[in-house]
Amino acid sequence: MKDTEIAKRGLVLLGCGKMGSAMLEGWLNRGLPPESVTVRDPAPSAWLKGTGVHLNTALPDSPAIVLVAVKPQMMNDALPGLQGMGNGTTLFLSVAAGVPIAKYEALMGEATPVIRAMPNTPAAVGQGITAIIGNAHTTEDHYAQADLLLSAVGEVVTLEDEAQMDAVTGVSGSGPAYVFHMIECLAAAGEAEGLAPDLALALARATVAGAGALAQQTGTDPGTLRENVTSPNGTTQAGLDVLMNDETGLPPLMRATVKAAAARSRELGQ
Template sequence: MDDLKTRGLVLLGCGKMGSAMLKGWLDGGLPPASVTVLDPHPSDWLKSTGVHLNADLPENPAIVLLAVKPQMMGDALPALQKLGNGSTVFLTVAAGITIATYEEILGAETPIVRAMPNTPAAVGRGITGIVGNAKASKVDVDLAESLLQAVGLVVRLETEAQIRPLMAISGCGPAYVFHLIEVMAAAGEKAGLPADMALQLAKATVAGAGHLAEVSDESPAQLRINVTSPGGVTAEALRVLMDEENGFPVLMERAVEAAIERDEELANG
C-alpha cells in the first residue's frame, strides 16, 4: 500500500467492475490523491471521490489496472506505452486478451498480471484467477492479489492456459446459476405455485444453499447426502438430475466444453 501511495495507481476504465474495486481501495485507506482514473464517461459517484480524473499520468505509477472492455483495449493501450518496459505493473481484467498481446504492445520487459474476475465481484462477492508473466515478480503478483481482494476471493493459477477452464467455471458460472434459478422458478410455477412466489423460493434457496456450501466444513457431496433421505422425495428428484446420460453431470461437462471451445474460436479470430 505504501508503494501505491507514493507512486500512484492508474485505473483505465471505471465501469461496474472498476468502480467496485476503486471503492474497496478507498475504503481500505488508499488516498484519492494517489489514484488517477481515465474514463470518458465518469459517473457522478466517480466525480465525487476526489481522485485525479482524466488528468496527466503519473511518471512511474506502481500499477496500471486495465478495466475497459476488450474491444476498446486496442484504442486505449497505445496511450500507456510509455509506462511499459519499466517497473510499472500492468494488471488486466479484460477477457480474451493474452499476455503475449499485451507484451507486443507494451514491451516484452513489462510486468503483466492477467486476471479473470466474475460478475459477483461488482458486489464484493467475486472470485478472481490471476497469473503473471515472466517479468512479474512475486511482489508484483502479491500487489495484484491484494488489490483484487477488494472485490472477493483470489486464486493463483499455475499457467495462463488455466484461464480458459477457469473462465468456463467461475467466469460463465454465474449465468449457469441464474439459469438454474429461472428453471426452478418455472418448474415451481408449472407445479401450481404463483409465479412471484416460485421465483422468490428459487432465489432464496439457491442463495441459502450456496452460502451453506461456502461456510460449511463438509463437501457439497456430503451436504447433498445430508438432505437426501434414502427412498425419499429428494432422492427421487436427484435420480432424474443425476442421470448419467441426461442429468446435470453430463450437461455441465458439455456446457464447460462448449464454453472453452467458443473461447478458443474467438481467440483465433
C-alpha cells in the same frame, strides 16, 4: 489497504464500468487514498465524479500499477498512449476478458510485467473470485500487489499456467450466468407445480443463495452437503435421480456447457 508503493507511486485505472467501479469502491473502503488513483474513463458516472480520485487528468510518470478494465475491443485504443510505462517497473494488471498476456507484451514491450486476471460479476457485492497468472517478468511483490487489489472484491487464486484461464472462464467467469439461469428454471418448475410466480421466484432465489452460502461458509464437500439433505427413497432422492442421470441429467449438460464456454474463450484469445 496498506501498500506504500501504490500510495507513493499511484495507481491508474483504465475503464471504470461495473467491474472497475466495484474494485475502486472496494479499494477506497479499505483505505486507499483517493488521491493515489487516476481514472481514465470516457463516460464517468456521477458516483465516480464524487470519489475524489484524479479523473481524466495527466497520468503519473511511473505508477505502481496500471489496472486495465476496458472492454477487449477498446484495447488497441487505450494502451498505445501508455507505451512509455512499458518495459519498466509498472505492473499491468488486466481484467479484460479473453486478452492474452502476449497481447500486452506486444503493445507495451516484451519486458513489461503483466498479470492477467479473470474476476466474475459477484465482485460487485464483494463475493467474487478472481484467478490470476503473470508473465516471466512479474515478481512476488507484483503478485502481492495484485492480490491486495483484487481481494477487495472477493477471493483470489493463482493459476499454474495461462492456458488454464480458458477453463476458469468457462467455470467461474461465465458461471454466474449458469446459476442465474438455474434460478429461472427452478422458479419456472415451481410455477408448473402450482406456485404463484412471485412465490416460486422467491423460493428459488433464496434456495440457491442459501445453499451457496452454506457451501462457502462451512467449507464442507458439496457431495457431503447433498447427502446430508437426501433421505433414502425420499423427495430429494426422487429429484436427484433425474438431475444426476449420467446421460440426460446435469453432469453431461454442465460438462458440455463449460466446454463450450472454454472453447469460445480460446477462440477469442487468438
